[in-house]
Amino acid sequence: MKTTTDTETPAANDPLVVPSLNTPQMRRILASSFMGSAIEFYDFILYATAASLVFNKVFFVGLTPSVAIFASFATLAVGYLARPMGAIVLGHFGDKLGRKGVLITSMSIMGAASMLIGLLPTTAQVGMIAPIALVLLRIAQGLAVGGEWGGAMLMALEHAPKERRGFAASFANMGGPAGAVLATLAVSAVSTMPNDQFLSWGWRVPFIASIALVAVGLVIRLKVAESPLFLALEDKAEEKRLPILEVLTKYPKSVISGTLVGMSSYTVQGLMTVWAISYVVDSVGMDRTSVLNIKAIGATLTIVGVFFAARFSDRLGRRPVMMIGIIAGAVLALPMMFMLQLGQLWLFAIALFIANGLVQAFIFGPFGAFTAELFPTRMRYTGASLVYQASSTLGAGFTPMIVAGLVVLGGGSLWIAGAAWAAAFLVAALAMRTVKEGKDADLTADEM
Template structure:
């Protein structure tokens, strides 16, 4: 199948076609292929990105930031994690612009290539014991490259499925990109967990490197899969028209500033859940010597399975009830659960930690992030949709997850053992998302060509 030919499915219901009578969604067979590509490619990208987050919590403070107080080393390790998040909006801007001008498929091949190379190089990077200060400098550089790559990945993967799906299943189709994130988390976490069973000296010497180097294999797989899918029909129709004079990001700022702010605000809560429970809570449990390192990682991986389940439920519900309604209730649940989840972490038992992960990561993230892809995609018209959805999502990632582990580490120390300040931080960010969603419109029942 070539890039320029997308099999069209003639819908049975009225209103599924554009004004010209042409269907804008792919055939069921092609849609399944696009959804699988969206899921697998994002899983590979997030395998690399979240693998770094997990390693930052349990490894990098001991091999790249040596000779420092444990808390200082951990904060610096999380600072390199934040560097990747800060770079993500830049990736969203660069690849969003290119995706709106060149197409979704082309950019998705490039982002997998960049991420795979950067992650493999991290696995080969000498430690501070060997090259001194150059080790953390190179680590941060490669993390920034990772951030740029993942900044362009999610928007393209989500939109390729979103724009190829019929109206009645856009939410579920768009969610495949989000499902890829916990799937990648599961694979990366289990890989690191397996090697963490090695004697500590071997794990810190070479064991942690193997999952990063394996990225090269996943990169080749991702490129192969993505070369097999077609560009979305709605973008192909747009590409036949003269390119707008304004660059997409300029048009966003001038003509769609409120929608961009809603995309950022609506995504904060899902990112906050990831930053707190997907990175900081792992470090908290290990640093408190409450649980074994491998046990914590295995529980996080199990939490990823539940996250996928909740994403499926939430996205399906969003196709029936509307994105806005499902996201609002997800945010309300997040606010209600903030203190109980922190209390569970304070208990220090394996069972309490597992319940905290399922509630705080899986349930809250599933319902605050699962329908978000379609929500963000429906905010913008086609010619700026890649830029708008990518920049909105990635800015939410920076604000909601990028600095969260550092902030939570500092607040936990300030609380003298109590995590009530962390709970308040979580509730505050979730409240911003809730307000953004309350002020939004639900347009999930409109056709793709009617979104403006």
């Protein structure tokens, strides 16, 4: 009588049964993907929140309020500029040496940079050394995040069965907003302090505390096995090639189209969770703690939306699910900006919840699998990371500065910014039409 082995299960023989991710190894891998991404993005989003509320008052003193906030957002953009470089450098080693070692390195760099930001003296104490050091540490954060997401996503996706790739890859995407929730709640907790204490030392606490989260993440990550697809590729002993050169010469269309699609999701992040926070607190006068709590709820809704969108993408495909978010963003961009301008806290909450829970979540949920399925294994870490980080740099990194300028151009009205935002979604919709569906792609193929 024939027995069932670990590699030959009833599910494997029945095309109507979807393979399960509920095995000890996959649970550990998915937890590592989620936790690692959450910790990295806790640190990264913590900076974005502080850039909206603190750094213009601590590191850019002596400037007019509008110039100070512009300078603060400029340091935010510097970190985003470093992310593609991190994708190229750390992605190279991830494709050549393995996913696991790069992920441990990226987390260590991020933890050290964030702790040092929390210990950084102010401009009033050490002069220009303070903002220069802030920029350098922000660059270190950008390099670390540049290598984190791609590896965390691929470790889950490359261990998962084909029928569950979208859902498995989404754990890295769910980790990002989970980190944003932690970061926002951490700043919200210290923001209840008297303003002088908050600006003096309170804002530093979440940065310094991140080192404890990094220690937990490293323990989990060290227990995860290397990607089986990478190990299989390593066994082939193929000719050593530079992944970034292959990506740019053989798959330029995938890089450009994938980046334009991904930018739409990241304009949501840059506009609604960075620029809008500063706008409603400083220009409209909304309560800072209430706004941060709403932001935390919005990030939670992103996690829920990503969960369902990723599962739908395994059934329907990446393209149709992502198009729901893109079309919703194009239609609702101007109404959401109008709600911000009305200056009511409850309208701000509705706009943020729509932006995070529907628009961003449905684009972002399948995005990990979407990018991975654009490239073969030997360059997948570099290619997927480059698309993701270029999207975030162009979409979220520059959005706060651009929107701030468009608001000035519009004489304080937000309609120009809303129209530009809608245009970004329309560009993404056109770019999506040039990308083929990857749900059923063979990831072991040498060319894709």
